[in-house]
Amino acid sequence: MLFFAGLLLIPKFSSQALDYSNQDRWLVLPEKVPNFFQNKPMDSSWIAKVDVFYVYPTFLLEEDDPRWNAPAKDEKLQEEILQKAVKFQASAWLECGRLFVPYYRQAHLRAYDSIKGRGREALLFAYEDVAASFRYYLEHYNHGKPIILAGHSQGSTHLTLLLKEFFDGKPLSKQLIAAYLPGVGIDSNEFKQLEFMTKPSAYGGFVSWNTMYETPDTYRYPYWYHNRYCINPLSWDLSPVTSKSAHQGFLYSNGKIYRRCFDATLCQGAVCLTHAKWPINWLAKRYQSLHVGDVNLFWKDIGINSKARINAFFLNELQH
Secondary structure, eight states: EEEEEGGOOOOOOTSSSOOTTTTTGGGEBBTBGGGGGGGGGOOOOTTTEEEEEEEEEOOOOOOOOOSSOOOOOOHHHHHHHIIIIIIIIIGGGGGTTEEEEOOOOOOOOGGGGGGHHHHHHHHHHHHHHHHHHHHHIIIIITTTEEEEEEETTTTHHHHHHHHIITTTTTTGGGGGEEEEEETTEOTTTTTSSOOOOOOTTTOOOEOOOEEEEEEEOSSSSSIITTTTOOOBBBTTTTSEEEGGGGOEEETTTTEEEESSSEEEESSSSEEEEEEEOHHHHHTTTTTTTOGTTTGGGGGHHHHHHHHHHHHHHHHHHOOE
C-alpha cells in the first residue's frame, strides 16, 4: 500500500470522466455534509475563507476482486469511504475550510504492482475523475478562495498529478496554502517550482510523510520511501527526533483522541514511531508499517498545523 507518485505522467483529458455537475458524484460538499459531521461543535473561523479538497486512499483491496477500477456508482463502497476515510482522515481538516470530497473511480491496489502495464492505465483513468472534479470545483465553487489539498496514499498520488497540472509554475499556485500528501514517496525532482515545506508556518508548497513502527520495514521502504521527502508531523520540520510531549492527538477507531502517544524519529524517507504507548504499541503488534494510520495518527497535529499555515497565508496577504 506504499506508492511512488513519480511513475505516472499526466494524461490528456478525455470525456470519459464523471460528470461532477451531478451532486451524487460528490461524497461531501458544503451543502452535502455527512450525518456524523452535523451539529459538531467546532471553531468555524476559517470555513468561509478557505477550501479543503480531499482525495481518499485505496479501498479496492481484495485479491479476488477482478475490477481494475471502482464503478461509477457503488453505494456500499461510497458508504465505506464516508465511514472510514472521511470520518477519520478528512475530518482532520474540518475546521480549516469548506470541505469538498469527490467520488472517483479509484484504481485497485494491484495497479501499483503493475505500474508499467495495466495498473498505470487504471491509475490514470482514476486521475481523470479527480481532475474533472477539481475543474468543476474551480469553475463553480472556488471563487478565488485559498486552497488546501489533502489526501492519503492513492489520493496523494492523484493530488501529486493535480499539483503538476494546475499549480506547479502556474497562476493558481498563489491560492495554494498547502498540499498534504502522506502515504506516497515523493522524489526531489517531482515538481519544477513547488517546494517541500520544512517550517511549520510555511505555505504555498507541500508536505509528505510515511509512517513506520520503530524501524523501517525491509520490504517496501527501500523502494518506495528511502531518501524521499518526509516531514516530521509532530514538529512540521526536519527535526530528527520529536518527543511525544509534542503529540497533539491520534483519532482512534473508537472515536476518542489520544495525546502524547509516541516519539517521532525521521528515518530517511519515513517517520518511525518509538516509545509508543497504548493503543499504538497494540496496533504495532500487527503492523510494522503504519501506512493505514498516516493521517489519523497525527489527526489533531494536522488540524493545528493547517490553521498555522492558514494564519501565515492571510497575514502575508494583509502585509502586501
